[in-house]
Amino acid sequence: MAVLVSGTGTLLQSMIDSFSAPSSLSTAPEPGSAPAVEIVVVGSDVADCGGLQRASAAGIPTFALPLAPFAERGTPARRAWDTQLADQVESHGVDLVVLAGFMKLFDEPFLDRFEGRIINSHPSLLPSFPGQHAPRDALAYGVKISGASVFAVDGGIDTGKLLAQVAVDVFETDTVETLHERIKVAERAMLVDTVAHLARQRTGP
Numbered sequence: 001m002a003v004l005v006s007g008t009g010t011l012l013q014s015m016i017d018s019f020s021a022p023s024s025l026s027t028a029p030e031p032g033s034a035p036a037v038e039i040v041v042v043g044s045d046v047a048d049c050g051g052l053q054r055a056s057a058a059g060i061p062t063f064a065l066p067l068a069p070f071a072e073r074g075t076p077a078r079r080a081w082d083t084q085l086a087d088q089v090e091s092h093g094v095d096l097v098v099l100a101g102f103m104k105l106f107d108e109p110f111l112d113r114f115e116g117r118i119i120n121s122h123p124s125l126l127p128s129f130p131g132q133h134a135p136r137d138a139l140a141y142g143v144k145i146s147g148a149s150v151f152a153v154d155g156g157i158d159t160g161k162l163l164a165q166v167a168v169d170v171f172e173t174d175t176v177e178t179l180h181e182r183i184k185v186a187e188r189a190m191l192v193d194t195v196a197h198l199a200r201q202r203t204g205p
């Protein structure tokens with residue numbers, strides 16, 4: 001699979017830590033062990049972000065493709081960026097694209113190329129609190145339970161078929177940072193479990 005990141009990459013790190021190293025893929029997995037999942041490339045719209053550094057440290061190929069600030073969705077510049085991104089990912093021959101804190105929306109060139117093969121993780125119980133500031137918005141609303149969702153990406157903002165969700169408590173004393181970190185602890189485990197589940201579906205029980 002390919003993983004796309006924009007930030008610190010702790011979700012990515014949990015997948016690096018959980019799945020088989022490339023060198024172990026040729027050996028038969030132990031019964032009951034996690035299926036062999038190989039992260040073949042990590043890409044980002046943010047050059048030198050923490051996620052890319054984590055991938056490099058794990059020996060995973062990386063690329064960065066910054067997006068010009070004026071390249072709004074629907075513009076030729078944005079479509080060109082989408083196409084370049086799709087080309088980079090496709091050149092690694094991936095079955096699945098995992099968005100792990102990737103903070104850009106796709107246009108048709110990328111969505112069409114990987115239709116049905118892109119999943120995203122989001123720090124709220126969708127359909128509540130879509131968008132870039134989910135923990136802040138959940139806290140401002142005053143919800144007592146929040147969480148994280150993994151979903152199949154379509155053309156909307158955090159829409160798409162839900163694949164998994166996990167709930168976490170919200171405390172009176174929470175800040176955006178403490179709530180987001182509590183969500184991310186649960187989110188990391190859920191994302192790893194979801195990818196493993198998808199891999200099992202491909203390879204049989």
Ligand code: GRF
Nearest residue numbers: 007008009010011101121123
């Ligand atoms: C996650 O909560 C993800 O859902 C959101 O950004 C966070 C990424 O965290 N979009 P990290 O960069 O993996 O630490």
